[in-house]
Structures are given as C-alpha cells and as structure tokens.
Amino acid sequence: MTQQTQTSGARSLGVAAIGYAFMGKAHSNAWRNVASFFDVPAFEQKVLVGRDAGQVAQAAATYGWAESATDWRSVITRDDIHIVDICTPGWMHAEIAVAALEAGKHVLVEKPLANTLAEAELMTAAAAKARARGVQSMIGFNYRRVPALALARELISEGRVGTVRHVRAAYLQDWLADDQAPMTWRLRKETAGSGALGDIASHAIDQVLYLLGDQVTEVSGRLHTFVDRRPGTNGPEDVTVDDAAWATLSLASGAIASVEASRVATGRKNSLQIEVYGDKGSILFDLENLNELGFLDATAPAREQGVRRILVSEPDHPYLDAWWPQGHIIGWEHTFTHQIRDFLLAVRDGTQPSPSFEEGLNVQYILNAVEESAGNKSAATPVHAPLSTEGA
Structure with a gap:
C-alpha cells in the first residue's frame, strides 16, 4: 500500500481523490511527491475514484493510489478516508x-467552487457548519502557490509598490482557436x-483579490463566443458557453x-499575465515564465x-527552501504540491486553509x-458578495 509517513506517532490520514483526468493527474502527482520535500502529516493515497472501472484502475496504479473505485x-x-x-x-x-463535509471529511475542491451561485452558497454553508466540528475545506486556486506570485503579494503588502492604482490580469490560451477543435464538456453550459x-x-480574478487583499464592489463585463458550433460525436453541436471574457473591476480601495x-x-498556450501599478513601483508576471x-x-x-x-x-523565496539549489527552476506542477502541503498543515493544525470556500464564493x-x-449590456453591476476575506 502506498504510504507517505513524515510525522511519526500520528494517525495516518486516508485520502480519496475523485476524478483522474487532467486535474486528477495533477493532484495525484502532488500527493505522490509532497512528503518527499515537505514535513507534512502522515497520509496514505487510499483510493482514486472514476466512472470507468478499467481506466480508473489503470490511473490508480500509475499515479500511486492503493486502489480504485467507481x-x-x-x-x-x-x-479509513479522512480527506476527499x-x-x-x-x-x-x-x-x-x-x-x-457532512460525512466529516476534510475537503479540497478544484476551482471554480461550483457551476452556479446557488450551488456555491450551498457548499459554503456546509463548509461553515463542518468547520465548527473541526472539519476543514479549501478551494484549489493553485496559482496562489506560484512562488513568484506569493513573493509579489509580499512586496505589495510591504508597500514596495505604494498605493495600487491599476491592475491588469489577462489569462490567454489558444486551444480553441481552431474552429474545428472538437466539442467537449467544457463547451456545454450544463456541465x-x-x-x-x-x-x-x-x-485572474482570484489573483487580483489575493495580491491586493482587496474586495470587488462593482463590475462591467462582456462575454463572446467566436465559434458557436463545433464537431461532436454525432455531428456539429452548439457551443453554449463563452470563448472569451472581459471585465473591469472596481475595488474597495x-x-x-x-x-x-x-x-x-x-499563440498563447497558458499565459496568465499580471501587471500591478502603484504610485511607488510596479510588478510584472507571466505564467509562461x-x-x-x-x-x-x-x-x-x-x-x-x-x-x-x-x-x-x-x-528565502516562498516554498523554495524545499526544492533545488538557487537558479534551478521549478514548474507548473509544483503549485499543486505546495497546495497539498498547505492543506495538510491546516488539517494538522486545525486552522482554516486559504482560499476558503468563503473566498471561492466571493x-x-x-x-x-x-x-x-x-447579459444586460450594462455599464456596471454591483457585486453582492460577503466582505469577509476569512482565511486570506
């Protein structure tokens, strides 16, 4: 049985992961490696869950899970399961x-929190109720764990850029640039x-909130679908979500x-570009570097x-004392390892990890x-969100 043991004498936490595709693979890689680099509570990769019995069994064996289930x-x-x-x-x-959460399991869930506001509110209420019983929950905005962005937050909070006036955040990809790219669940609103x-x-929005420690009070936005039909299994299918989005956010500060x-x-493969402009300096970042x-x-x-x-x-940069000598760079997958590390430490210490479900709801x-x-083609829409930044 696969077991990670770094903290002797403590109960070993049983982990179940649900989903074994893109994000399941990224998270599994983090679970498999985190104890090799960080001092975390003892845990076991108990079970990987998926709908296809054959495929999930193969994935479980590949990714280091002791067993699979459907x-x-x-x-x-x-x-024997303590974390989901x-x-x-x-x-x-x-x-x-x-x-x-109702079963008393600590929960980590990928972003966004849910597909609808009503579902997100339901999840947040369940998380708050579970927290009162010592059950922790966190949403997986993994880019908070990019060391360069964690450093950027430190510099901003230390006043190194002064009063922030303007932020630009652009997340650009091109995997749908080809109008013959096939239909997937990501292009259907119901899924x-x-x-x-x-x-x-x-x-991008979470980074604005994370870096500045601020709140959005008002937005104006536009959505657009450039290719509204794509090849499907049984012929062309309607695309029911946006290809691109734009928003201007007014912040409380x-x-x-x-x-x-x-x-x-x-031409943009996975470029999250962030620019923060203050009256004493500025910060620039691109995920592709x-x-x-x-x-x-x-x-x-x-x-x-x-x-x-x-x-x-x-x-002395965030997270990097666990990795390689100076100048030996890390990659995208390390953000998930850092995320699992922070989550496990919060579970061990009985503290609310960040970002919380409340932050995800925000x-x-x-x-x-x-x-x-x-939808309304309005110039501005108020944001009726809780002002709490619990766990930030």
Whole structure:
C-alpha cells in the first residue's frame, strides 16, 4: 500500500481523490511527491475514484493510489478516508463536497467552487457548519502557490509598490482557436457552467483579490463566443458557453482592475499575465515564465529606474527552501504540491486553509456579476458578495 509517513506517532490520514483526468493527474502527482520535500502529516493515497472501472484502475496504479473505485458515495463513508480531493468537472462539485463535509471529511475542491451561485452558497454553508466540528475545506486556486506570485503579494503588502492604482490580469490560451477543435464538456453550459469566464478568468480574478487583499464592489463585463458550433460525436453541436471574457473591476480601495480571458488567443498556450501599478513601483508576471518576477522601484532616481528581473529560486523565496539549489527552476506542477502541503498543515493544525470556500464564493459572486453585466449590456453591476476575506 502506498504510504507517505513524515510525522511519526500520528494517525495516518486516508485520502480519496475523485476524478483522474487532467486535474486528477495533477493532484495525484502532488500527493505522490509532497512528503518527499515537505514535513507534512502522515497520509496514505487510499483510493482514486472514476466512472470507468478499467481506466480508473489503470490511473490508480500509475499515479500511486492503493486502489480504485467507481462509486464516490460509498468511498466518502469509509472510516479509513479522512480527506476527499474533488477533481471532477464543476457540475459535480456541490453534491460531492456537501456529502463529504457532512460525512466529516476534510475537503479540497478544484476551482471554480461550483457551476452556479446557488450551488456555491450551498457548499459554503456546509463548509461553515463542518468547520465548527473541526472539519476543514479549501478551494484549489493553485496559482496562489506560484512562488513568484506569493513573493509579489509580499512586496505589495510591504508597500514596495505604494498605493495600487491599476491592475491588469489577462489569462490567454489558444486551444480553441481552431474552429474545428472538437466539442467537449467544457463547451456545454450544463456541465461547465461557463466558458473562459469560469475556467480561467476565475484564476485572474482570484489573483487580483489575493495580491491586493482587496474586495470587488462593482463590475462591467462582456462575454463572446467566436465559434458557436463545433464537431461532436454525432455531428456539429452548439457551443453554449463563452470563448472569451472581459471585465473591469472596481475595488474597495479605489483601484481599478481589468481582467481578460480567452481560449482563442492564437499563440498563447497558458499565459496568465499580471501587471500591478502603484504610485511607488510596479510588478510584472507571466505564467509562461513562472520563475520570474518583474519589479520596478519608482522611488529610485529616474536615471536608475527600470524593470528588474527577479529569478524566484532563492531559499528565502516562498516554498523554495524545499526544492533545488538557487537558479534551478521549478514548474507548473509544483503549485499543486505546495497546495497539498498547505492543506495538510491546516488539517494538522486545525486552522482554516486559504482560499476558503468563503473566498471561492466571493469569486463566484464576481463571476456572476460579470455574466449579469454582459447579459444586460450594462455599464456596471454591483457585486453582492460577503466582505469577509476569512482565511486570506
């Protein structure tokens, strides 16, 4: 049986992961490796759950899980399961998460929290009730665990860029640029909830909130579908979600953020670009160069000013003391390892991990306001979200 043991004398936490495709593989890789680099509580990769018995069994053997199963309901009631990691499409999040929390299991769920605002509210209420019993929950906005972005947050909170005035966040991909790219569940509203908006704009919006520690009060948005029919199994099918999304966010601090997301941005593979402009400096980041952070100190003499490249690989940078010597870069998959590490430590310490379901719900309110603004073609839509940033 696969077992990770770093903390002797403690109960070994049994982990079940539900979903074995893209996100299931990323999370499984993190579970398999986290104890090799970080001091975390003892745990076991107990079971991987999926709908296809043959495929999930193969995935479980490949990814290091002791066994596989096809019925998540029976798995979450098992006494040897203490953590449930939900890596399924969004339409399944609410049912699984609520059931797992009610069964007393700690829950990690991929973003966005749910496909609808009502489901997200239901999940958050269940999480709050479970937390009172010592059961923890977290949403997987993994880019919070990019060391360069964690460093950017530290610099902003230390006042190194001064008062933030303007933020630009653009998440650009091109996997749908070809109008013959086939239909998938991500292009149907009933399974995906939304398109680029919920899939990748949610990451960009969460980064604005995370980096600034701020709240969105008002949005204006637009959604667009460039290719409204795509090849399906039985012929052309209607695309019922957006290909691209744009939003302007008004923040409680007085700053303004522009957010752009596209899955038809030809030539952009996975580019989350973030620019933060303050009255004393600025910060630049691009996920396609995730080990680098650009920093400009506007308090220096004008003749010396310029964007400085920081290679985020030093031991005193966030998370990096566990990895390689200076200059030996890490990759996208490490963000999930950092995420699992933080989640396990929160479970051990009985503290609320971040981002909490409340924070995920906050993002959901903003996504909903963007959708309302786009649908109404309105200049601005208020965000009726809780102002709490618990766990941030």
